[in-house]
Amino acid sequence: MSERKGEVKLPGTKLSAKEMYSLLGLVESAPQAKYEFSAGPSLSKFLQGLKEGKILGKRCPRCGRIYVPPRDYCEYCHVPLTNWVEVPDTGVVHTAVVSYISTKRERLEKPEVVGVIRLDVPGYKEDSYEFAGLFHRLCIDPEEAKKDSAVGMKVKARWKPKEQRTGSILDIECFEPVR
Amino acid sequence: MEVVSNLFVKDRVAIVGAGLTTFMRRALETPRELAWEAARQALDQAGLTLKDIDCVVIGSAPDTFDGVHLKGEYLADGSGAINKPMTRVYVGGGTGVFVPVSAWWHVASGLCRTVLAVGEEKMSPAHPHPQYVFRYIWDPILHRPLELNLIWIFAMEMRRYMAKCGAKKEDIALVSVKNKRNALDNPAAQVAANITVDDVLKSELLVWPVNELDISPVSDGAAALVIASENVARQVTDSPVWIDGVGFTLDNQHWENRELAFPRYLNYAARMAYRMAGIERPWKEIDVAEPYDPFDYKELHHIEGLMLARPCEAWKLLKEGYFERDGELPTSPSGGLLGVGNPIAAAGVMKVAELFWQLRYEAGKRQVKKPVHKAVANAWGDLMQAGTVIVLSN
Amino acid sequence: MSWDKHGRLHDLVFWPEREEVDKYVYTPGLHGLELAKALVDGKVLGMKCPDGKVYVPPKTFCPDFTEGQLVEIKGPWRLLHYTVVYEDLYGNRLDKSVVVGIIKPDDADNGMIHIVNVDPSKVVIGMELKPAFKPKDQRKGTITDIEYFEPA
Helix, strand or coil: CCCCCCCCCCCCCECCHHHHHCCCCCEEECCCCEEEEECHHHHHHHHHHHHCCCEEEEECCCCCCEECCCCCECCCCCCECCEEEEECCEEEEEEEEEEEECCCCCEEEEEEEEEEEEECCCCCCCCCCECCEEEEEECCCHHHHCCHHHCCCEEEEEECCHHHCCCCHHHEEEEEECC | CCCCCCCCCCCCEEEEEEEECCCECCECCCHHHHHHHHHHHHHHHHCCCHHHCCEEEEECCCHHHHCCCCHHHHHCCCCCCCCCCEEEECECECHHHHHHHHHHHHHHCCCCCEEEEEEEEECCCEECCHHHHHHHHCCCCCCHHHCCCHHHHHHHHHHHHHHHHCCCHHHHHHHHHHHHHHHHHCCCCCCCCCCCHHHHHHCCEEEECEEHHHECCECEEEEEEEEEEHHHHHHHCCCCEEEEEEEEEECCCCHHHECCCCCHHHHHHHHHHHHHHCCCCHHHHCCEEECCCCEHHHHHHHHHHCCCCCCCCHHHHHHCCCCCCCCCCCECCCCHHHHHCECHHHHHHHHHHHHHHHHCCCCHHHCCCCCCCEEEEEEEECCCCEEEEEEEEC | CCCCCCCCHHHCCEEEEECCCCEEEECCCHHHHHHHHHHHCCCEEEEECCCCCEECCCCCECCCCCECEEEEECCCEEEEEEEEEEECCCCCEEEEEEEEEEEEECCCCCCEEEEECCCHHHCCCCCEEEEEECCHHHCCCCHHHEEEEEEC
16 A cells, blocks of 8 residues: 555454454354374384483484484485484573463463473584474473573483383473583 | 576566555454455556456465465455466465565566465464464474473574573564554554553563563454566556565474574575575665564564674664664564564565565655665564565665 | 385374364355345345346455445245255265255356255256245354245
8 A cells, every 4th residue: 555645544344352253144163173193203213212211313324413303314415314322311401481371372370491402412513503402391490591591501301200101202301400 | 505596587577566454353354355355456556457467376374274274275266366377375474475486486487477466364263362273383293292382482582592692682672662663654554552662571471581562463464466577567667666586495393403593594595585686795785674573583583584684783783773764774664563463474475565665665654764776575484494585676 | 215114003103183273263254244134134145246247145356356236136046956965974874865956046147055955856957946044033144044945
């Protein structure tokens, strides 16, 4: 809308929430689809590793790069990844945030601290753009997480007890600061 | 990274018309009607009718917002695509700029002389809240069990940017203040307001460090462009706006494996577009920019990715007023997504439409102070993945 | 090229998931709202376009992008095409088969899909039908305010 003639009214009819729900002719419909996702060969083995209390990564036979979470193909060499390696479950906090809302946009009673953890996987330079890491919860006090010292903090995985592990990403309860 | 440098373009491509609907939280119109309203405006401005259009490009992001699958086919009659070649493009939020990019190659290849490019989004049908739909973009095995919210990922990026570059929340909030103020002069705006940095910091804390006023709202809306080859453009208008360069790149979905403070994929897309346009020093040669700003720090992030400022420098320049409408490199003179609204696919088209009007000196109260010759817009989409860039000139 | 695909299903982990959102709420649109009001009054609306064609139900815009004019559709309605449905959406056999048809009024250029309340053996293409509305207090402004079309 060019302003050659001053104020211009654009098409579009606004409704408030109340107006929309009391509209004549409104149709509601709930979808019924259910899904079953397969984890695929790489992630399945990764999840089995988590059940045993290990974090597994996959190494490229050509360039030697270790991927966590593991993939089926090397992104740069385009060869299938074949070698499984166990990687340390310690790392450094890359970023951390404190959430006060849930998935459904409702207020949480207790704030949750989550972040990206850069794992101590060999082969990556300290300031490289890419690294091996995981996204997970952090067991840090929310106020500590907001301080500058949180980024770069050393952390270690806290595993659930063996009988509670089911082969899912939640087998790691969270990452906590190394004392 | 090698980018395209050797292109045979059959016809130069220009934008000759643009149209917008109001952006609003809830619209009475069905998605088809929104697309029609925007498309008709664009055609009227260009002085063309539907008979003159050869092809149609439709951009609409996840079907799961509207609850109607096969969005391209659904929107087809509202976009004038019946009995015409129609392409639907979709790269999440990047769709907005990818729509004119796609229209560009339809014309540049010689396949079509005129293209009607429409971006439309209706987010209000989804309940309980459209944000819940974003749940389904996460990896089902590694991420969903942790029950995330989309805002977490932005918060993580923002935190990393703050930690690496030394920016504070007050500095980043200036973007929100600037854009909402710019949007006061935009008739399509949904959330234009005169706020202060304090208002932003006092608004509801969602996921630290993100507050309510740091993010753009959920919107319904549509925007359209008419794109034509040089012959047609010169007959239709005295001031066509040329599309000089296009770029688009995709990164992997593993955002937990990369440095979050710099969007490398956007940088590659920008280089591709600048190379095509023959721009070597974007920070000097670009006069006005519309970086994608669904969150306030994202504008700074993208300004650096587009090489309009050095990495970690954008927030300092912002404080000096460098990016205001009367500054050296105005960004988001339209008010951006923070001020006007964020219907996912239509927002990028709105930004390109704004640059179209700026380059023709038709933006009225929103016109930037300095003379404008070259402009760049970008959009970003998916899970920290897609970067799309377009370079325009008059 | 070889890869370590075991091909054993129980090595793979499956994740059950439910689709998308709780529900969708669709607005009727500009002409749709007028149609909804007319249906509550027991009438059907159509749209007249500059080239003289009349479309039912009304869609707000014509194929040439101009806005259409609302007109009342008075009929008479005739059956254009039909099919007989024996199973429901999930593949279960219906007790009573249903006839679904495209019914075109004489004063419009296209037809509407709806249920035809006629025994499948007695359906004839071109037969005259009329809409049977629900009682006024049950009408909500949606297409189901017309319960079915029946022989005139």
